[in-house]
Each structure stands twice: as C-alpha cells, then as structure tokens.
Amino acid sequence: MNNYKTEILIIGGGIAGCIAAISLADSFKVTVVDKLALPADKVGESLAPAAQRILNKLQLLPDEETQKSLFINNLGMQSYWGNDSVQIVDHLRNPDGFSKSLDRKKFEVYLRDKAIEKGVTCCWGLRFFNSIFEDNLWKVTCKSDDLKNRTTTIFNADFVIDATGRSAHFAKSLQIKRTSLDALISCWITLPNKEENAMSTIVSDENGWWYTAVLPNNQRVLSYQTDADLFEKSIFKNIDSFLELIKKNKRIYSYVEKAIDQLQFHGTVSANSTKLDKVAGKQWLVLGDAAISFDPLSSQGMFNAMACAMQVTELLKHFNFIKEYDIAKVYRFSEVYTSQINSIWKHYVKHKDLFYGAESRWKDAIFWKRRQVGVLKNEFAL
Numbered sequence: 259m260n261n262y263k264t265e266i267l268i269i270g271g272g273i274a275g276c277i278a279a280i281s282l283a284d285s286f287k288v289t290v291v292d293k294l295a296l297p298a299d300k301v302g303e304s305l306a307p308a309a310q311r312i313l314n315k316l317q318l319l320p321d322e323e324t325q326k327s328l329f330i331n332n333l334g335m336q337s338y339w340g341n342d343s344v345q346i347v348d349h350l351r352n353p354d355g356f357s358k359s360l361d362r363k364k365f366e367v368y369l370r371d372k373a374i375e376k377g378v379t380c381c382w383g384l385r386f387f388n389s390i391f392e393d394n395l396w397k398v399t400c401k402s403d404d405l406k407n408r409t410t411t412i413f414n415a416d417f418v419i420d421a422t423g424r425s426a427h428f429a430k431s432l433q434i435k436r437t438s439l440d441a442l443i444s445c446w447i448t449l450p451n452k453e454e455n456a457m458s459t460i461v462s463d464e465n466g467w468w469y470t471a472v473l474p475n476n477q478r479v480l481s482y483q484t485d486a487d488l489f490e491k492s493i494f495k496n497i498d499s500f501l502e503l504i505k506k507n508k509r510i511y512s513y514v515e516k517a518i519d520q521l522q523f524h525g526t527v528s529a530n531s532t533k534l535d536k537v538a539g540k541q542w543l544v545l546g547d548a549a550i551s552f553d554p555l556s557s558q559g560m561f562n563a564m565a566c567a568m569q570v571t572e573l574l575k576h577f578n579f580i581k582e583y584d585i586a587k588v589y590r591f592s593e594v595y596t597s598q599i600n601s602i603w604k605h606y607v608k609h610k611d612l613f614y615g616a617e618s619r620w621k622d623a624i625f626w627k628r629r630q631v632g633v634l635k636n637e638f639a640l
C-alpha cells in the first residue's frame with residue numbers, strides 16, 4: 259500500500275480538476291487522481307469566448323500548430339428556435355473573440371500534460387474508493403483500475419476537491435444528495451463534415467432539440483436532447499434506430515445524408531440541470547459539474563468549471579488555512595464559496611427559463627410544458 263501526503267487532493271482530472279490543479283500549483287502542493295488512464299470521448303465541446311482569458315492567464319494558450327488539433331474557431335450559432343426562420347448570433351464583435359469548437363479528448367490530454375509540467379503530482383488510472391476525516395486531515399483511499407494488479411494508495415490531504423463530474427463520488431460518499439430540475443438526456447453521433455457553412459446549428463422540435471457543430475479535423479457532432487421518459491429507450495440504443503429519428507427532421511437529416519455510411523454512434527448521456535445540496539464543508543468542496551451541471555443549451559459547463567476553479571484558487575490563497583490552520587477561516591471559506599455557487603445557479607436557472615420560454619410552438623407538448631416557468635421543479639429525484 260502506498261501512502262502520500264499532499265496539501266490539496268483533487269479527485270477527477272477533467273476540465274475542472276486540471277484547471278484547478280494548474281492554477282493552485284504555484285501556491286500549494288497539489289495532487290490529482292483520475293480513474294481513467296486516458297480521458298474518455300465526450301460530447302460538450304463549445305468553449306465560450308471568455309474562457310480565452312482564463313487560458314491566457316494560466317499561460318495555456320497553445321502555439322499555432324497545437325491549436326489546429328485542439329480547436330477551431332466557431333463563427334457563430336444559427337438557430338431555428340421559436341419559429342421556422344433562422345436567427346444568427348455571431349461572435350464577430352465579442353471582445354474575447356470566437357467561441358472554440360474543441361476536440362474534447364485532445365484538449366483534456368493537453369490540460370493533463372500542462373498539469374504535469376506545472377509540477378502537479380498526477381495519478382491517472384486511480385479511482386476514488388473511500389475517505390475518513392481524522393486529526394484535521396482527509397485520508398482518502400484510491401484503488402487502481404487494473405483488476406489483476408490492483409494497488410491501493412492512501413492520500414493524506416489537508417483539503418479535498420471533488421471534481422468527479424455529475425457523479426460527485428466524494429460528496430456522494432458523504433451522503434450529500436443532488437437536486438435535479440429535469441431529466442434531460444443527450445444522444446450523440448459524429449460524422450465527417452460535408453457542409454461549407456461551419457456555424458453551429460440548433461433546431462427545436464416537439465420533444466426536444468437538435469444540435470450540430472463542426473469539430474477539428476472536419477468532423478461534425480450531432481446530438482438530440484430530450485427527456486429520458488419521452489421515447490422508447492431502444493431509439494437511443496444504436497445508430498439504426500437513432501437514424502430513424504434523425505430522418506424525421508429534414509433540416510437535421512440534411513447534415514447526415516451525405517455521410518450516411520460513416521456515422522459513429524456514441525450513445526446517451528445525462529444532460530440535466532442539477533445541483534448538489536451542499537457544495538463545501540470542513541476542508542472539502544465540489545467543483546465543476548460535481549457542484550452544478552448545466553443544460554447543454556447554455557454551452558457554459560466548461561467555462562463555469564474553469565471560472566470556478568480560478569475562483570477557488572483565489573479563495574484558498576485568501577483564507578490561507580491550509581498553511582496556517584484556523585478553523586474559523588475554514589468555515590468562512592465554505593460560506594463564501596457556497597454563496598458564490600448559489601449565485602451562479604440562480605442566474606443560470608433564470609437564463610435557462612428565458613431561453614426555453616422563447617420557444618412557444620409546442621406549448622402543450624410534455625417536453626415544453628415541463629420547461630414553462632412556474633411548473634413545479636424538483637420532480638425528478640436522482
């Protein structure tokens with residue numbers, strides 16, 4: 259059994275975990291663990307223009323050659339939402355420039371490498387197992403994913419950051435519950451892009467909405483967002499059944515038909531708006547999707563994860579209880595962080611309601627009824 263001491267242990271090396279690690283590394287001894295030896299394929303790739311400021315501040319803007327494989331400029335968004343004519347939002351006048359369409363997996367590999375360069379101790383392929391709090395230290399047990407030669411590692415950490423995404427494994431082990439506003443899921447495929455128009459596109463329909471965008475290497479992502487209970491589950495199980503659904507929407511099918519033999523089916527993921535009931539406690543906090551997860555309509559999940567990671571660094575440096583232990587500061591830190599997350603959540607819900615409220619063509623359809631303001635939320639227990 260291996261035993262290590264670290265000041266901050268970050269569980270989860272996704273976008274939230276890596277950005278937190280890189281920004282904290284100048285001030286603290288930081289360790290990151292992630293259950294995956296390599297990042298997984300993920301849908302969720304449109305990086306908001308303001309994220310450039312964070313990448314710039316952390317000196318993470320890649321050189322031109324690396325950039326080409328990581329992201330391409332996204333000129334804007336065309337939407338068929340609220341009526342059948344196209345609305346265009348471009349980023350031409352955005353002071354932060356264009357949004358970026360990422361190769362998500364490569365971007366996460368890039369961030370992991372940068373964390374190592376920064377001197378962060380990175381342990382890939384180690385899964386959070388359990389924890390106990392003793393003598394003002396978290397003793398966190400992780401196990402390797404290699405079942406044949408399973409190793410156990412114990413980290414003694416002054417502070418734990420749970421950045422394990424929507425599953426929030428560490429917080430869950432502390433019996434903290436999650437509140438969900440809906441049961442949105444997303445089924446997604448990728449295909450070679452055959453269109454010249456490289457704008458992202460959103461198209462609403464009676465039971466949800468479609469999204470498609472161009473990725474680096476002239477790939478295209480295409481997804482459908484709906485509630486988990488509105489269709490037979492079998493529709494989202496394989497490319498043949500999903501293609502039948504795609505064919506019903508002529509506009510969306512037009513992106514697919516020229517590459518019909520090259521569709522790659524990735525499956526279905528949760529895409530609902532959720533919030534953990536408690537986001538910070540005695541020497542721990544949750545970050546990114548683990549704390550609050552956004553509807554993909556917002557395209558803000560990654561930016562939120564990055565911005566909150568930066569904020570956590572500022573707060574931990576300000577309260578400074580890791581170097582000089584002070585229980586009053588520990589509690590004050592939790593209060594401030596909790597109130598910041600609550601404020602982000604409040605703004606997010608308000609904007610989400612506004613966006614969904616702008617579509618009124620299917621007022622009586624269940625999907626849209628559930629999103630009308632004033633409808634009882636929290637009806638979906640996770």
Ligand SMILES: Cc1cc2nc3c(=O)[nH]c(=O)nc-3n(C[C@H](O)[C@H](O)[C@H](O)COP(=O)(O)OP(=O)(O)OC[C@H]3O[C@@H](n4cnc5c(N)ncnc54)[C@H](O)[C@@H]3O)c2cc1C
Nearest residue numbers: 270272273274293302304386422423444546547554559560
């Ligand atoms: C359909 C869809 C579309 C989206 N589109 C966009 C978009 O266009 N733009 C945008 O900004 N956001 C989008 N998002 C949201 C975005 O993907 C998330 O906000 C982002 O992934 C959050 O990053 P994270 O690091 O908090 O969590 P994650 O990316 O989920 O990372 C969690 C990490 O924790 C690790 N982990 C999990 N459990 C354990 C464990 N027990 N032990 C150790 N490690 C563990 C995982 O391997 C993973 O690496 C979308 C989301 C969905 C579902």
